Amino acid sequence: MRLNRKNHILGKTSVDTFLKKYWQKKPLLIRNAIENFQSPITEKDLFYIAQDEEAISRLIEYKQGLWQVKYGPFEKSDFPKKKNAPWTVLVQNINHHFSFANSFLNLFKFIPYARLDDLMVSYATKNGSVGPHFDSYDVFLFQASGEREWKISDQKEFSLDKKSAIKIITNFRSKNSWVLKPGDMLYLPPNIGHWGISQSDDCLTYSIGFRAPSTFEIQSKFLDFIQDSLNTNKNYLYKDPNLNLQKDPAEINTNMIKKIQQTVNQLRWSKNLINTFIGQLLTEPVETAIFQRPKPISLEIFKKNLSKKILELNPKTRMLFIKNNFYINGELIEVDKKYAAYLRQLANNKKIAFKPSLDKKDLNALGITLLPLYLSGFIDFIQ
Ligand SMILES: [Mn+2]
Numbered sequence: 001m002r003l004n005r006k007n008h009i010l011g012k013t014s015v016d017t018f019l020k021k022y023w024q025k026k027p028l029l030i031r032n033a034i035e036n037f038q039s040p041i042t043e044k045d046l047f048y049i050a051q052d053e054e055a056i057s058r059l060i061e062y063k064q065g066l067w068q069v070k071y072g073p074f075e076k077s078d079f080p081k082k083k084n085a086p087w088t089v090l091v092q093n094i095n096h097h098f099s100f101a102n103s104f105l106n107l108f109k110f111i112p113y114a115r116l117d118d119l120m121v122s123y124a125t126k127n128g129s130v131g132p133h134f135d136s137y138d139v140f141l142f143q144a145s146g147e148r149e150w151k152i153s154d155q156k157e158f159s160l161d162k163k164s165a166i167k168i169i170t171n172f173r174s175k176n177s178w179v180l181k182p183g184d185m186l187y188l189p190p191n192i193g194h195w196g197i198s199q200s201d202d203c204l205t206y207s208i209g210f211r212a213p214s215t216f217e218i219q220s221k222f223l224d225f226i227q228d229s230l231n232t233n234k235n236y237l238y239k240d241p242n243l244n245l246q247k248d249p250a251e252i253n254t255n256m257i258k259k260i261q262q263t264v265n266q267l268r269w270s271k272n273l274i275n276t277f278i279g280q281l282l283t284e285p286v287e288t289a290i291f292q293r294p295k296p297i298s299l300e301i302f303k304k305n306l307s308k309k310i311l312e313l314n315p316k317t318r319m320l321f322i323k324n325n326f327y328i329n330g331e332l333i334e335v336d337k338k339y340a341a342y343l344r345q346l347a348n349n350k351k352i353a354f355k356p357s358l359d360k361k362d363l364n365a366l367g368i369t370l371l372p373l374y375l376s377g378f379i380d381f382i383q
Helices: 015-022 043-049 099-108 215-229 254-265 271-283 299-308 337-349 360-375
Strands: 028-030 057-063 066-071 087-091 116-124 139-145 148-152 176-180 185-188 194-198 203-210 310-313 319-322 325-328 331-333 351-353 379-381
Touching (some): 043 087, 043 116, 099 116, 148 185, 271 325, 325 337, 337 351
Antiparallel strands (some): 139 185, 148 176, 310 379, 319 325
16 A cells, blocks of 8 residues: 555645644544555554564453453464454554554644654454543544444543443443544544444554643653753752851751752753753653664765665654754754754654765764764664
8 A cells, every 4th residue: 555645634624624623622534534545554463563572552352241451462372263252452653563654654744743652553353342431632543444433422521430441431422423434534632532343353443643741741851851950069068157056956047948948049941951851852762662773884884875875764763853953762963053954854754865966074974963873773774
């Protein structure tokens, strides 16, 4: 399945209308988001990835009136027979494993990369479901094979099943329902109750998930970041050469209070420092991501490759920028302004081909900047 740039994933809805009227606001059903879609990822692929140590996967079954969940990695024998009670397997970060899945995410470029999380794929047998629930994040639910009925609700108050190992709404009231066929897609903003039920034994759904840091996460991680960037002299101790005798020795005297208040108020952070924090926070790789280091090569050989081959981001790599500052997998990359355009291109397109005409000095400067990223396994050449 080739995805060309003409595929406009939102159907008749323009990107402007989508952002204005639907994004983070209300659900949107898109029939035929991709025409004649045939999933290059099969259920077999999914079962294979679910056995990988690095994969985040779940198996959900509804048995004896209870929703049950098992977490991967799985063994082949862990998957029930199709004839058994309905079941679902969900595998996250499929874009790390299949180049098709990675390029599929490019169809959602109208949302900034900093908000994009991953492509999750789920397989369900007929009647398989993860139950009525709501999520805290935006999601596009793309039907890749088979059929799934989606019911959505407009309720604001949910009661949750306390006995269940997964989040299940017990008072779910369906407002709309649709059967999605291959190529159809449903967008849901956060906190909309939804219930998807497979209608066939070949049901594959792609979930394009988004992420949003919580205020608590931003603030607590910022305090950690500030702690790490403190350059206060550790040998400087509190002093009180003008100490006076005080009536109550247990009382903390006003001089001490004032001095400690001043010390706390000395903590300052510039906008630049906050930007560095933002870049690092938003490019922190997925927790389970492991970057394989390539065989070390010299700067000379790396430069030769740079001038001939296409350089691409590892699918697990997150690269973003703020003006001329680049962040890749939580690291700040300092680069001369002159070369920023190349790095912007690499970040936006996730790949770059340098012109063979690049002069020696430029090739050298880019080589010095990019080689450490290559040696960390963050970037690689397309073979
Ligand atoms: Mn959901």
